[in-house]
Amino acid sequence: MRKYIVVTPIIAFLTFFMVLMQPADSGAYGWGFKKNTDHQIPDIGEYKEILKEYGAYYVDDSGEKNIYLTFDNGYEAGYTDEILDVLKQEDVPATFFVTGHYVDSEPDLIARMVDEGHIIGNHSYHHPDFTIISEESMQEELETLEEAVANVSEQKDIKYLRPPKGVFNERTLNWANELGYIHVFWSLAFVDWEEQKGWEYAYDQLMNQIHPGAIMLLHTVSSDNAESLEHIIVELKEQGYTFKSLDDFVLKDKMPEGIHGF
Known part of the structure; x- marks a missing residue:
């Protein structure tokens, strides 16, 4: 079994609402959009x-x-158990996109997520920018993370991918497809990992942006989120919203037209 030592510090990642965060010659895009409150x-x-074109999703x-x-879970700050308690209490599913550092340092939490019906997604092992590494390196990042999750939980494969820092291009989207992964971005988020404000x-940040079909991105390092x-x-339940898993959405979306009712 391949093992890796994490040699870079875990940083507060994902600068959300931005455009073209890489040099022009990299052909990279930074996921972003204009927030609205309507x-x-x-x-x-x-x-x-x-x-x-590449079967990816954001909403x-x-x-x-x-x-x-x-x-997105890159490191643990002590709030994930509380978040899992709320999800269990309210019978709400979630997907946790994790890094290798998180899996290695918090195997019990990974096992709990899976045991309680949540999905583990791939956020890469070392959190690199996929657009500046080779296809082989990207494959190794994803497969090593998948292997790490399988070693500590009952989830033996991973189908959803969220690229580190939200950086992507058509080449990395295609590579992911070839490896059997589906990119999942987001349509609702805020800068939740910095100074906590209550x-x-x-x-308010989340409710002001809420919309039907939202794929909501949060970080468990935020005490405010917890x-x-x-x-x-x-x-949101009182407003008539239903919380569903990515499987509910993606598997239904990929069914042939006319089969959705089965």
Whole structure:
């Protein structure tokens, strides 16, 4: 079994609402969009056609009032157990995109996520920029993370990928497809890993952007997220929203037309 030593520090990653964060000759894109507060799906411009071509997702555009909770986990700050308690209490599924550092340092939490019905997604082993490494290196990053998850939990394969730092291009989208992965970006997020401002702030940031079909990105390193999560879930349920897993959405979306009712 291949083993790796993490030699770089874990940083506060994902600078969200940005464009073209790499040099022009890298051919890289930084995931981003213009936030709105009118409860509509945000416009992602030219990215929409790129994602469609490669079977990637950022939102459920069916118009149904569904919400898909996703978390990016690079390191543990002591709040994930609390978040899992809320998800269990409210019977809400989530997808946790994890790094190798997280799996190695928190195997019990990975096992708990899987045991309680959540999905583990691939956020790479060392959190590199995929657009500046080789196809072979990207494959090794993904397969090593998948192997690490399988070693500590009952989830033996991973189908969803969230690229480190939200950086991608058509080449990396294609490589992921060849390896059997589906890219999942997001349509709702805020800068939640920096200074904490109280659970009401996190609540307002998310509720102001909420829209049908949202794929919501949060980080479990945020105490505000942990404290606001139950309030958010309860309020959205009262507004008629249903929390579903990525499997509910992606598997249904990939079914041939006319088969969805089965």
